[in-house]
Amino acid sequence: MTTSRMSRRGFLAGSAALGVSGLLTGCVGAGGSDDEGDAASSPEGNGTPESTGPVTLQSSLSDPQPRAALESLIDAYDGDVTLNTVAIENYRAQLPTYLSSSNPPDVLTWYAGSVARDYAARGLLLDLSDLWTGDGACAGFSDALRSLSSTEDGTPIFVPTNYYWWGVFYRPSAFEEWGVEPAETWDDFLALCETLNAQGVSPLTMGTGGTPWVAAGWFDYLNLRVNGPEYHRELLAGQHSFDSAEVRAVMDEYAKLLPFIDPNGRSYSWQDAVTPLVQKRAAMYLIGAFITQAFPEEDVDDVDFFRVPIIDPSLPVGEEAPTDGYFAASGSQNPDGAKALLSHLAAPEYQQQFIELAGSSNLPTSPDVDTSGFSPLVQKGITHLEETDEITQFFNRDSSDELQATADTALTRFLDDPDDVDAILADWQAAAERVFDA
Structure with a gap:
């Protein structure tokens, strides 16, 4: 493929x-x-x-x-x-x-x-x-x-x-209350998570209960930021191994996020995971722009987003637009x-x-x-995609539904037991090979 x-x-x-x-x-x-x-x-x-x-x-x-x-x-x-x-x-x-x-x-x-x-x-x-x-x-x-x-x-x-864009969605009024601002670099993003965590706020919400594909959002973006869009496409086309140093580097960055993800997210659907964001119990959600359909109408105007921060500035900037x-x-x-x-x-x-x-x-x-006549949020989304270097879609859309199933299994295992990452990646590659060989 x-x-x-x-x-x-x-x-x-x-x-x-x-x-x-x-x-x-x-x-x-x-x-x-x-x-x-x-x-x-x-x-x-x-x-x-x-x-x-x-x-x-x-x-x-x-x-x-x-x-x-x-x-x-x-x-x-x-x-x-x-x-x-x-x-x-x-x-x-x-x-x-x-x-x-x-x-x-x-x-x-x-x-x-x-x-x-x-x-x-x-x-x-x-x-x-x-x-x-x-x-x-x-x-x-x-x-x-x-x-x-x-x-x-x-x-x-x-x-x-x-079509739509992905981004890190948040509530500007909540950021103002907490005295924080969106981050541009990865180090700043991790520091932002630390600051929010210290205030008793879950920095990240993510619903992988019943919708495990959500976990692939962070994998996609970290692979884009660590290895670049070309490598990401090649990986999903079977040209690289999931059990590789490059993917292990992605998982190392993913592991840095785990202490900041609302632990209830393993039982939430993607829609359920919006509720902590609405209630200002969680600060940010990496998701598609369809998130607004899960927001109460009276709160939709208090939704904004920023791009997943850059990790390696030498790489082209890729964004997901399914x-x-x-x-x-x-x-x-x-x-x-x-x-x-x-x-x-x-x-x-x-x-x-x-x-x-x-x-x-x-x-x-x-x-x-x-x-x-579209909303300011949508106009910002338009600019967001116009200003990026390269466009990808999402894990299964750039590969196949069968390969998505291997990602769902591997990434939810990782969320539950990140110390077993070596075995997880080896099993992921074996499962991916079965898909590509079918």
Whole structure:
């Protein structure tokens, strides 16, 4: 499995979908085939396929606000859609089964990048080329988004509808009360944690109970800061070992954080871990901008963030900007209906409607959505991504869902027993090799 290198300029290029003025699988195998593409295509010259019957949409958006937001988009759709919502960890585990079943869901929520390419390489995703050409719903999206939504040979297999940034989120009013400020260097960050700890505040909140993937956030960022974006991509593509000196250096820095993480976090979900932040019992949370959907409405204006501090200033600065959306199963019994629904979900008015109703700080992928009225926090997020050197996504999105499972096991073991790091990394590499060899 390989991942494509994406710079800040590349990610923000194109039709300004993510730029300064707009910001921030027929069965497709590794190479695809003409027969497969023809079987999946819509009537010639029609960029928006016609629905020919009921469509099933399998959704991992189980949190109340995103779920309600998606339901509103389905209610506005002039077609017959059955929406099935599954809790995300169960959904992740079942996704290969959904896609490979004899009668799969037609459309499914998930992520752009390597994780989508991985499913496409197994011949499980529908060719969506006609949505990216002519007057197709994604034809005006940026070249960077098209690349992120395509197989290695350039066949589009994904419809991106929103993206977001990661950062260290905090409450400015709480920092003012505690007499502290955001840190720019790693040493300053650790000193900030010490100061907060001395005041009886948990410096960091992190919910890994039921959502163990959250632990990969710190791993990703520390690897970006210790070894750089290129090494990070190569590691997740199987070109380096998790049982290496470079990864051990990452875990050495991770270990420095453990005394500062709220110990209740091992029983919290990511949403539960927001509560100590809201109540000012915890100070900071490394998470995506979707955190705002878990904040009480009256407190959303008291949310800010700063970048994960720099450790090695000689390295390019990488930031995570995951991209969400939908793909369709190659085994869909109604490919035209699936693409008609995808066109609806990608339309600018429905992108904007979803973001507003979901209560998140996500950003639209369509260049036709007016972002000028977005909140100051979102405007800062746009600048944050514009000013970084390189963009990654998240552990599984830059690798695969199967590799994410190995990270979940290794990193939660590490949180529980950091002294066993040597055995943990050896086991992690062995598990990763089984994934890459499968």
